[in-house]
Amino acid sequence: MAKIDALFDFMRDNEASDCHISPQYPPMVRLHGDIISLNAPPLTADQAGALIYEILTPEQIKEFEERWELDCAYDYKGVARFRVNVCRENRGVSAVFRIIPQEMPTMEQLGLPDNIKKLVDVHKGLILVTGPTGSGKSTTLASIINDINMKRRTHIITIEDPIEFVHKHKKSLIHQREVHNHSKSFAAALKSAFREGPDIILVGEMRDLETVSLAMTAAETGHLVFGTLHTNSASKTIDRLIDVFPSDEQAQIRTMLAESLRGVVAQSLFKRFDKKGRIAAFDILINTKGVSNLIREAKTFQIPSAMQTGKGEGMLTFEDSINKLVKDGKVNPEDAKTFLGSISPLGDAA
Numbered sequence: 224m225a226k227i228d229a230l231f232d233f234m235r236d237n238e239a240s241d242c243h244i245s246p247q248y249p250p251m252v253r254l255h256g257d258i259i260s261l262n263a264p265p266l267t268a269d270q271a272g273a274l275i276y277e278i279l280t281p282e283q284i285k286e287f288e289e290r291w292e293l294d295c296a297y298d299y300k301g302v303a304r305f306r307v308n309v310c311r312e313n314r315g316v317s318a319v320f321r322i323i324p325q326e327m328p329t330m331e332q333l334g335l336p337d338n339i340k341k342l343v344d345v346h347k348g349l350i351l352v353t354g355p356t357g358s359g360k361s362t363t364l365a366s367i368i369n370d371i372n373m374k375r376r377t378h379i380i381t382i383e384d385p386i387e388f389v390h391k392h393k394k395s396l397i398h399q400r401e402v403h404n405h406s407k408s409f410a411a412a413l414k415s416a417f418r419e420g421p422d423i424i425l426v427g428e429m430r431d432l433e434t435v436s437l438a439m440t441a442a443e444t445g446h447l448v449f450g451t452l453h454t455n456s457a458s459k460t461i462d463r464l465i466d467v468f469p470s471d472e473q474a475q476i477r478t479m480l481a482e483s484l485r486g487v488v489a490q491s492l493f494k495r496f497d498k499k500g501r502i503a504a505f506d507i508l509i510n511t512k513g514v515s516n517l518i519r520e521a522k523t524f525q526i527p528s529a530m531q532t533g534k535g536e537g538m539l540t541f542e543d544s545i546n547k548l549v550k551d552g553k554v555n556p557e558d559a560k561t562f563l564g565s566i567s568p569l570g571d572a573a
């Protein structure tokens with residue numbers, strides 16, 4: 224048993240989501256969104272490094288010492304898997320461990336709205352799940368893949384960095400590939416996926432032009448593609464995706480996106496007001512004929528208005544989602560006000 228496993232036991236028992244190991248600080252955990260120091264003495268640089276290095280493989284240590292950054296996963300048998308990021312900073316070697324529950328979450332358990340369930344019940348096109356780091360994108364996508372796995376006889380390929388939720392065979396054939404372990408890059412894995420007969424491809428992060436371009440091509444050629452971006456609203460996701468491309472290609476990309484996009488789900492987590500825990504609010508864009516025309520004609524600034532009037536077609540705005548959570552007593556009104564102010568045009572300008 225590694226020494227750090229005792230911290231992971233504490234995380235499991237107290238429903239913490241993250242553990243931070245940093246020199247000159249005691250171990251810290253994120254509990255329901257807040258960073259909490261544990262009742263322990265500060266770690267020296269040697270102690271912090273030893274805790275982290277103990278659970279890394281020789282290959283991972285070599286990669287970290289060459290690159291000075293490392294993303295990987297750690298499997299603590301019987302407890303959970305952990306997404307790991309190791310980095311150098313001014314005090315020494317630090318790491319963050321994000322817990323990944325052993326039980327695969329269902330869409331019902333996560334409280335995903337019916338709008339999302341209807342959106343993903345398609346067989347081709349591009350569906351994006353967006354939000355800042357720690358907003359639950361990976362968990363939402365895992366629940367969607369799990370739902371498909373229970374219902375459809377299909378071939379699913381996931382490309383992740385690292386693999387988080389491990390899917391077991393139900394009705395679908397699932398191949399999970401990890402960047403830097405099973406493939407050199409997201410783009411290389413996507414190129415290979417075209418020759419592996421997938422029906423569904425999940426791209427853990429659409430980081431660069433080549434990956435975005437390949438994902439859009441896959442969606443356009445009859446695959447169902449799920450991807451993630453770090454954007455804070457559904458409407459801004461469209462512009463972010465298009466802006467990845469050089470200006471002389473953007474008109475063509477708008478046409479491709481207008482035809483292949485199925486929808487965008489943006490999400491953000493809030494501390495619960497009624498009990499311990501956190502709860503998600505959603506911003507859901509459906510690519511209706513009207514939205515498709517706005518994308519094609521470079522009028523994406525009108526998409527928020529289209530979302531307001533498109534509720535009957537499955538669209539949902541953050542404002543409506545959060546206001547319902549406030550009305551139901553699940554989110555603090557002040558937290559809601561602060562968040563909505565941060566995503567308003569004035570908040571963005573600030």
